[in-house]
Amino acid sequence: MSTTEMPQPVTLPEDPPVSARRAWAAVGIILVGEVMDLLDSLVTTIAGPTITRDMGGSQEFIQWLAAGYTIAMAAGLLIGGRLGDKYGRKNLFLIGLAGFTVTSLVSALATNPETLITARVLQGLLGALMVPQALGIIRSVFPPDKVGMAFGVTGPVMALSGVAGPIVAGWLVDADYFGWSWRMIFAVNVPVGVLALVAGLALLPRSQGRRDLKIDLMGALIAAAGMAALVFSLVQGRELGWPWWVFALMTAGVGALAGFVRHQYHRADKGLPTLVVPSLFKKKAFVSGLFIGILFFSVMMGGALLFSLFFQLGLGMSPLKAGLATIAQAAGMLLGFGFSQALGMARRTMFIGFAAVAAGLLAALGTIAVQDGPVNAWWLSPALAVIGIGAGLAIAPFFDIALSGVDEEETGSASGTLTSAQQVGNALGASVLGTVFFSVLNGRRGEGASAFTAATSTALLVAVALVAGAALCTRWLPERAVRHVEV
Incomplete structure (x- = not known):
């Protein structure tokens, strides 16, 4: 969203x-x-x-x-x-x-x-x-x-x-x-x-x-520079042959983001306005939420791009058919939101959702890999439905639990920063999974359909690893959202 x-x-x-x-x-x-x-x-x-x-x-x-x-x-x-x-x-x-x-x-x-x-x-x-x-x-x-x-x-x-x-x-x-x-x-x-x-x-x-x-215009510029350096390195590195300066730029991007956090602390100490309330970085639930947002939403956006490439470039589907082939995942997500109400807005629900997404990704990988001939896109519908259900289960309680323990005066800053992390995840997902896909595809150029199968399968494994990382981060979240009670 x-x-x-x-x-x-x-x-x-x-x-x-x-x-x-x-x-x-x-x-x-x-x-x-x-x-x-x-x-x-x-x-x-x-x-x-x-x-x-x-x-x-x-x-x-x-x-x-x-x-x-x-x-x-x-x-x-x-x-x-x-x-x-x-x-x-x-x-x-x-x-x-x-x-x-x-x-x-x-x-x-x-x-x-x-x-x-x-x-x-x-x-x-x-x-x-x-x-x-x-x-x-x-x-x-x-x-x-x-x-x-x-x-x-x-x-x-x-x-x-x-x-x-x-x-x-x-x-x-x-x-x-x-x-x-x-x-x-x-x-x-x-x-x-x-x-x-x-x-x-x-x-x-x-x-x-x-x-x-x-x-804080300077803070905005530092954060933007850090994010842009990371994405540029991931997207262009493969085409450029991964020269040393790409890795240096990637390191500089990470350093800029760390510098942004330090810059926010420095301004707060001087009583100047900040883009992010620095005290948020001391809250385990919020910091875990940032990592979860980046990792999980990278799978959502990167996965959407990945399946679109496989459907259109690998299977020769038209854009409309490729869009229709994602209906199972969209319907599954709506079901997942409904199921989350029954399971409760809890950390356990998020973890079940991440497990379902990983299972769906592995099922999609298996469906693609075991076929001798071209894959029928509709055979992937059950796996996509499971991915959608898991996404709905994970997303429904995410913001509520990640903002758990955030003070009233920190709420606006915290929710805005979490949404920015979601957008960063979207960008990194398209960068990372797209880079993996095209790297494998170009490495097996001339193998026809099997090259697309290998490229998609490898990228799906990376997506599973990203989901696993998001699931691991849930251990630092509270079981349920903590409400501050006014006395």
Whole structure:
């Protein structure tokens, strides 16, 4: 999910009350922006092979289509919420929406890989301006007793959008409207975005900002540089032949992220505003949640890319059929969310979910590996359903338990940082699993279908290892979310 609570440690001036009709109109406008962002984080996993064939980009191009967007989103989320506090949530939402619409048009009109990747990075940054404002706007237009109802509407809509994303992408590519093929997955944002922008200008309530609020721009730059260095090294290292400086850059990326943590402590000691509340790094549940978010969501995004590559490049399926082949996983995830209610929002439920995902990945690997001839994609449906069920079980209690023990004044910062970790995981998943897949594939060039089988099987083993790492991190989580009781 892209919706998030970003750090909001200051008390902003109260916004004037609005009518119920206008409040629900605001929810609808916000949902349009949120769904646009969610779909654009998913569509290139299906459309990537078609885009690459059309533009003639390298194999790394497919990875950058997903990773460029999500790494920019992760970096931008650290500061997007604070900018809304400073300049007004309505203003930042509309700026993000307008920019997202324009960069969607640039993506649709791109004629070379460099332009498209640049547009995708800008999309991610502008999405990071738009998305964090949703929470504040909804809270400002509804009375406290109605806020839960508003969020109860947004959750199912976002879930259904996640399910529909790959299918919609496949349909638009295959339908080839106006001869635009893959370009339609971006072009469709333009009329939708323009209508939402006009409606937002007229209907979103004006929000007050705090122009005197200080923002840690240097911290945002350090974090962005660290994440970009890591992703660049993982994606481009293989194409460049893994020279020594790639490993040096990777090490520098890790060092920059460690430096970001130190920078936050340094600013806090001086009484200056921070992007992340430093005390969070002393809480075992929160730090474990960061590692779980990075490891597990890397499997979710990387796995989506992996199966799309196998279905389209290995089995020759059309984008629409490849999207439809993922229905079992999407349906399984919805079931998993339901099962989590019966099992309880507990650490045990998360662990069962991780075990199910690992079992599903191994079942998919077995299904692919034991076949003498080409695999029928639909034979993978049971394994994909198990992966989906496990994902639903693991994700449902994740944020609640990972935020366990976080103090009230730390909640906004903690939830925003966890969501940034999720986006980092998405970017690393596309980078790591994509790199493994193409490395094995190129090493067995000329072997036909068996090369795709070997590449997919190896990448699935890496995915299992990542899930195992996430499961191991649950040992530092409490069994259930700890609630602070006011006395």
